[in-house]
Amino acid sequence: MVDAAELRRRTRELLAAHPPASTDRLDFLRARFDAGLAWVHYPEGLGGLGAPRSLQAVVDAELEAAGAPDNDPRRIGIGLGMAAPTILRYGTEEQKRRYLRPLWTGEEVWCQLFSEPGAGSDLAALGTRAVREGDGWVVNGQKVWTSSAHLARWAILIARTDPAVPKHRGITYFICDMTDPGVEVRPLRQVTGEAEFNEVFLTDVAVPDERRLGEVGDGWRVAQTTLMNERVSIGGMRLPREGGMIGPVSKTWRERPELRTHDLHQRLLGLWVEAEVARLTGERLRQQLVAGQPGPEGSAMKLAFARLNQEISGLEVELRGEEGLLYDDWTMRRPELVDFTGRDAGYRYLRSKGNSIEGGTTEVLLNIVAERVLGLPPEPRTDKDVAWKDLAR
Secondary structure (H helix, E strand, C coil): CCCHHHHHHHHHHHHHHCCCCCCCHHHHHHHHHHCCCCCCCCCECCCECCCCHHHHHHHHHHHHHCCCCCCCCCCCHHHHHHHHHHHHHHCCHHHHHHHHHHHHHCCCCEEEECCECCECCCHHHCCCEEEEECCEEEEEEEECCCCCCCCCCEEEEEEECCCCCEHHHCEEEEEEECCCCCEEEEEECCCCCCCCEEEEEEEEEEEEHHHEECCCCEHHHHHHHHHHHHHHHHHCCCCCCCCCCHHHHHHHHHHCHHHCCHHHHHHHHHHHHHHHHHHHHHHHHHHHCCCCCCCCHHHHHHHHHHHHHHHHHHHHHHHHHHHHHCCCCCCCCCCCCCCCCCCCHHHHHHHHHHHHCCCCCHHHHHHHHHHHHCCCCCCCCCCCCCEHHHCCC
16 A cells, blocks of 8 residues: 555655756656656556545645646646546546546647537437447537637547437447547637637547447446536635635735625625635545545535635625726637636626536536435436437427
8 A cells, every 4th residue: 555655755756857947847747647646546557556545635745845847737627527537437448548648747638528509407318429330430419518629639528329219328428539520619709708618510520439438328327427527626626725716805805995894794704614614525525535436425516616606706796896897808718727716806707607507507416416415306207218319309
């Protein structure tokens, strides 16, 4: 068993062999992965050492103190938080060795081709088709709300391979090369002025069978790993105290006494406590996770994240008064990441509205918590045993 002392020793050996001040950033990240210090709970040879997940903090602290570069996790969050655990659990050895290293180092950005115009909250109703042709598949369809599609080299994709069975059983999970012919990415401009999301059109896209994850028709089960990890990565991010949205409004409160009122003070105190409770709950959730097998608790964390962000950003705009109505820049951009704390209060207010939609709508997550966490009776679902081709659309 690799313990904290052993991880410190290995980290210091890495730093001695590859001094951050004189080593190319990408070379350092590759060396870190090869040393098993990327994600220590992953298997040896795949960026880890089979160590307890909680010991990752030991490595991170040593590297941060030495000024070592990180892999810019906000930019590659979909790969780290969604694609990697799914590949680890369902991928072949060849797939794991091909995709995990450049995913972690950030050499290859990933996106998620799940939601469709007619299959968002009811994702299992998706209509993108993958038809077997020779040694591969031909994919046709449309995906929407695809973060980072304009930057991505690879995508995790679910498509319907058998329309003659009920909707949950006729789906297969693939890895799609975003540079292949037939993949078209179009920007979706949001209320913030930016286009961090995209719609993706797939026209006769050839996907080799070797890029299939899991068995044919078992894509819904594979997708559950992705979805549960997505909610953990959105709602359970590691933050310092007053990290995230509560930070800017707390800073404004301390620095601008002329804006304070008794009512705003009471509301801020309540939200500060809730944000701290959510932060500590997220830390506990991460400590309980087994790599690639998160539970439905992540849905509850994502629910809290969305509600808190919206309430905190609303309070911040109200606290700032007339200043809160200003907006810094409506320029159409296609950013590499979402920066909640690097922009102004107006941006935070507008962007947080999407938090209750992305990564699972609030309504869907409430159902998951009710049924899978609280054990309440499920809602009646009359379409579960009906072939997808016979569903009303």
